[in-house]
Amino acid sequence: MSPIHDQGYRHYLGEREPHGRAWWVIARSHIVTAMQHRGFRFILLVAWAPFVVRAVQIYVASTNLPVAEFIATTPETFRDFLAQQRLFVFLVTIGQAGLIADDRRTNALQLYLSKPLTRVEYILGKLVPPLAYVLAVTLVPALLLLLLQIVFAGSLAFLRANLFLLPAITLFSIIQALLSAFAILALSSLSKSRRFVSIMYAGVIFFTAAMYQALRGITNSRTWAVISPGEMLDVIANAIFRARAVSPVPVYVAILVVFVIIALSIVILERRIRAVEVVA
Amino acid sequence: MGSVMQPVIELQRVGVRYGRQWALRDVSATFPTGAVGLLGPNGAGKSTMIKALLGLLPPDTGDMKVLGLDVRRSPLQIRARIGYMPENDAHIPRMNAVTFVAYCGELAGLPSADAMQRAHEVLYYVGLGEARYRLIEQYSTGMKQRIKLAQALVHDPSLLFLDEPTNGMDPKGRDEMLELIRDIAHNKQINLILSSHLLPDVEYTCDHVVVLDKGGVATEGPIAALKGPGGRVFELRVKGEAGEFLAAMRGAGLECHATDEDVMRVFVPDERGPRFLFTLASQHKVQVRHLRASVPTLEDVFAKAVGDV
Numbered sequence: 001m002s003p004i005h006d007q008g009y010r011h012y013l014g015e016r017e018p019h020g021r022a023w024w025v026i027a028r029s030h031i032v033t034a035m036q037h038r039g040f041r042f043i044l045l046v047a048w049a050p051f052v053v054r055a056v057q058i059y060v061a062s063t064n065l066p067v068a069e070f071i072a073t074t075p076e077t078f079r080d081f082l083a084q085q086r087l088f089v090f091l092v093t094i095g096q097a098g099l100i101a102d103d104r105r106t107n108a109l110q111l112y113l114s115k116p117l118t119r120v121e122y123i124l125g126k127l128v129p130p131l132a133y134v135l136a137v138t139l140v141p142a143l144l145l146l147l148l149q150i151v152f153a154g155s156l157a158f159l160r161a162n163l164f165l166l167p168a169i170t171l172f173s174i175i176q177a178l179l180s181a182f183a184i185l186a187l188s189s190l191s192k193s194r195r196f197v198s199i200m201y202a203g204v205i206f207f208t209a210a211m212y213q214a215l216r217g218i219t220n221s222r223t224w225a226v227i228s229p230g231e232m233l234d235v236i237a238n239a240i241f242r243a244r245a246v247s248p249v250p251v252y253v254a255i256l257v258v259f260v261i262i263a264l265s266i267v268i269l270e271r272r273i274r275a276v277e278v279v280a
Numbered sequence: 281m282g283s284v285m286q287p288v289i290e291l292q293r294v295g296v297r298y299g300r301q302w303a304l305r306d307v308s309a310t311f312p313t314g315a316v317g318l319l320g321p322n323g324a325g326k327s328t329m330i331k332a333l334l335g336l337l338p339p340d341t342g343d344m345k346v347l348g349l350d351v352r353r354s355p356l357q358i359r360a361r362i363g364y365m366p367e368n369d370a371h372i373p374r375m376n377a378v379t380f381v382a383y384c385g386e387l388a389g390l391p392s393a394d395a396m397q398r399a400h401e402v403l404y405y406v407g408l409g410e411a412r413y414r415l416i417e418q419y420s421t422g423m424k425q426r427i428k429l430a431q432a433l434v435h436d437p438s439l440l441f442l443d444e445p446t447n448g449m450d451p452k453g454r455d456e457m458l459e460l461i462r463d464i465a466h467n468k469q470i471n472l473i474l475s476s477h478l479l480p481d482v483e484y485t486c487d488h489v490v491v492l493d494k495g496g497v498a499t500e501g502p503i504a505a506l507k508g509p510g511g512r513v514f515e516l517r518v519k520g521e522a523g524e525f526l527a528a529m530r531g532a533g534l535e536c537h538a539t540d541e542d543v544m545r546v547f548v549p550d551e552r553g554p555r556f557l558f559t560l561a562s563q564h565k566v567q568v569r570h571l572r573a574s575v576p577t578l579e580d581v582f583a584k585a586v587g588d589v
Contacts, residue, residue: 009405009468012398012436016389019356025386033374098373107370111431114334114364115387116356275336
């Protein structure tokens with residue numbers, strides 16, 4: 001027999017962490033891994049470009065320049081900013097396509113689930129990175145813009161007059177982040193290829209939008225917006241930011257659609273995240 | 281390691297099924313401390329048993345205890361104290377070896393700094409010290425087997441489940457892996473369950489064996505005891521109507537198993553002796569061309585329990 005390379009195995013005598021923190025280990029690892037990817041860092045950087053433009057706009061609006069009255073800061077400024085960010089939400093979400101698909105490809109699920117963690121912890125750990133990155137390109141810059149408005153204006157008058165903006169920005173960003181994160185996770189659990197997951201996600205977003213436009217053109221009715229998650233987010237955003245409703249779809253229907261998508265994603269995850277695939 | 285009297289695993293009338301198909305049926309077994317081999321032909325239920333013990337497959341019937349803890353009630357506590365080396369290739373993508381092993385340590389409950397320190401130690405122990413900064417995707421099959429062992433060891437488990445640990449390894453790598461397993465079980469005081477279809481691997485590393493067949497326990501006990509009942513094993517080659525002779529030997533109550541070649545292994549009880557074989561051969565007009573006393577192996581135990589191998 002060949003010799004053992006090193007007999008220096010030692011028993012561990014240190015403290016062990018209590019159960020329930022594995023989700024954070026998973027989440028932290030994925031957040032760090034994504035940031036190590038140059039392309040992903042570039043997307044995050046570009047995603048903050050609209051913030052810079054809006055910041056300049058808010059600054060100019062707070063000055064005495066003649067153009068200031070045309071670009072005055074209103075609640076719509078923040079609503080429009082979040083709508084603008086949707087492209088980056090899409091790109092950042094696509095960047096997380098391999099979260100579960102990669103684990104399925106390399107049979108890592110059985111490794112995870114043989115550790116002292118539950119399936120819920122695993123899913124939570126995988127959910128946090130897309131949530132964090134979507135919020136990093138929506139909630140964080142929008143709140144910073146609000147803060148800049150206060151700083152540039154030198155008063156709290158705007159915030160006092162529009163106190164709903166703080167919860168509105170937070171609530172809408174969270175709804176958008178939850179929808180994106182659950183959708184990409186569910187799709188990621190359906191395949192072993194992150195590329196295929198990306199295509200599926202893009203397909204869902206663009207196909208539903210195109211279908212809506214086509215059906216709207218054919219039937220001349222905007223109620224078909226219910227098939228498009230993007231349109232439903234617009235309905236919810238208009239309601240949250242107290243903007244004029246464009247779509248005839250009531251906000252509770254839009255919320256219901258978002259809820260159904262998230263619920264469906266949870267059902268898919270519940271069925272797909274198993275260490276042992278049982279084919280009955 | 282627990283006391284000698286305290287079994288590591290206890291199964292009482294355990295049944296696990298996939299759909300309508302029972303993979304384990306009414307299994308009762310006890311795994312003592314030390315190294316225990318879990319043997320059985322393909323489809324016998326070895327992997328199913330391991331997954332059920334890990335709490336990954338809830339049993340449909342019966343009770344299971346691992347390290348004195350009920351599998352249904354305390355799966356997380358059990359998994360914190362065990363290490364699992366799966367049969368197939370498994371790793372976390374886009375990680376180098378040391379990051380992967382440290383990550384597994386953290387998932388198992390080690391603080392971050394301790395997990396990293398132990399990852400380095402364990403990787404040296406399994407022979408991957410020099411390759412610990414390489415991406416696992418670049419590893420050979422043998423190295424992937426070692427990294428799976430490292431991730432199972434990093435949190436210093438009380439019990440290791442090794443599912444076909446030498447699969448796909450070259451002879452040198454296989455020997456080294458077996459040496460490691462033997463060292464873990466006999467010098468590092470870590471209990472282990474070695475699931476394998478390779479009988480020599482189990483015989484070399486384990487002291488005790490549980491043989492599964494068709495979802496049930498065919499036999500269990502210390503290997504030495506199972507190999508050593510009164511009687512001898514003979515290798516036998518004959519010229520003539522071997523099939524008829526084989527049937528005659530079985531009719532006379534002898535255990536006979538054909539091997540890959542034309543050699544039979546025959547278990548002859550002490551009271552009969554080799555002369556009985558010659559007499560029987562003469563009666564059936566076959567010539568005994570080769571007769572050699574052999575040492576009973578685990579293969580004989582397995583064959584006796586399960587049937588021809």
